[in-house]
Amino acid sequence: QQQVKQSPQSLIVQKGGISIINCAYENTAFDYFPWYQQFPGKGPALLIAIRPDVSEKKEGRFTISFNKSAKQFSLHIMDSQPGDSATYFCAAKRVPSNTGKLIFGQGTTLQVKP
């Protein structure tokens, strides 16, 4: 009930292409879904987040698509650039709750080839 499953584990995309990373969750009480970007040797940095009352959120080249009935959400990176090469984590949590813990997916390592 606490799991968040992420796929694919790794992804190679050509520069200018679209990168798509998918996540699925089980706990219907989750209602906040952030995506984090992590570069080697660094901590995760919040990229974009969504609540389940909207089906899509876009910030620049990054878009989250959310399907509440399927309990799935995905990150789309448009016009992927070599600088986007990093590990991406989806996460979920309940808001509000008596704990702020984030449940993370396993991560996707993205390589964007020039």
Place this chain on the structure above:
Amino acid sequence: NAGVMQNPRHLVRRRGQEARLRCSPVKGHSHVYWYRQLPEEGLKFMVYLQKENIIDESGMPKERFSAEFPKEGPSILRIQQVVRGDSAAYFCASSPRQISNQPQHFGDGTRLSIL
């Protein structure tokens, strides 16, 4: 306007020694979270603290691990009698409050290696 500061960045210990990891949250943030990241895995929640209180320690191993967030000073994650399986990256995050979708800001972690 410093972010979450963790030190040391790298820590090497021999089996049986103690490891102390420090986390200074973003100025004004009163909520601290600790996560552990094993190689090739996602982050796993360990503990959530407010000033002087442990709110949720459901992810903490039952033995050898403890955490505190005193009224003054940084939050400390303490691992006693370390074993090889404790080798991981430990990340601290902070937020101004948790009863909202306030984002958690992460530090750059402490890489703990056990010889």
